[in-house]
Amino acid sequence: MTPDEIAQIFTRSDGHYLFARWGRPIAPIVFGVNDATLSVVKGAFEAVCALARHQMAETDPELGANVMVFFFRDWAELLEVPDLDRLIDGLEPLVGRLQAAEANQYRVFRFDTQGAIRACFIFLRMDRDLSAVPAETLALNQVVQAMLLWSDLAFRDRSPLGQVEGGQVILRPEIGELIRAAYDPVLPAVAQDASHALRLAARMSVARQ
Structure with missing residues (x-):
């Protein structure tokens, strides 16, 4: 997920970025x-x-x-x-x-x-x-x-879950990575600035490496 995609998933319908774990x-x-x-x-x-x-x-x-x-x-x-x-x-x-x-x-x-x-x-x-x-x-x-306190629009068009071959339903990998990054102790438990999405993206990148 790009920082913009992450920011969107925590930006509410009133345009306010709000993250909480x-x-x-x-x-x-x-x-x-x-x-x-x-x-x-x-x-x-x-x-x-x-x-x-x-x-x-x-x-x-x-x-x-x-x-x-x-x-x-x-x-x-x-x-x-x-x-x-x-x-x-x-x-x-x-x-x-x-x-x-x-x-x-x-x-x-x-x-x-x-x-x-x-x-x-x-x-x-x-x-x-x-x-x-x-x-x-x-x-x-x-x-x-x-x-997490997702945006009220976060999953309106696409579920956080996905289906794999055989019909099994699982958590979408990028959402799983985002949840794990969100609970990284180096990150704050609450954020109201969209720059926080850059930090989430960086933690996701580090975890993949």
Whole structure:
């Protein structure tokens, strides 16, 4: 990926460059699935964290779990989750907007005082489209999009995943390289200047060599 391509993937629709990665170990919890799917989702977190060389944890000392993944059939079900309205500001109007848009997924990030990611809430309404996606593919896609604060336009036209011969779905190599570079300790956890993309490109180049 060129520096311009990297900059584009972190430039939001308002034209503002904004990059953030996790500033603490990731401690996920999954609601609304059976044990088999739970294992798939947690396996995806483990694989992507290993790629990024970022730590996972059983619990977060502040929140208990700092990634919450919800699988459900209707957005209204979120209004019945105890105390979720305390974690998600404006939950009721948000649910109304998502219902009106007939959305099937949504992510909410929370940040620490430095701007690094401290929590992520992933909501998946299992409509016909999402239900047709294999669990491994769905889990990997969601975990990748939770690892960094990507632009809201980043994957609108092209998924972070790709398909190889035989039909297996994998993380696109350039996206994998970018995630690993993003978690390089020499780089900041938060950046708001597009020159940061030059540093990401340089780390990707070093890693390839």
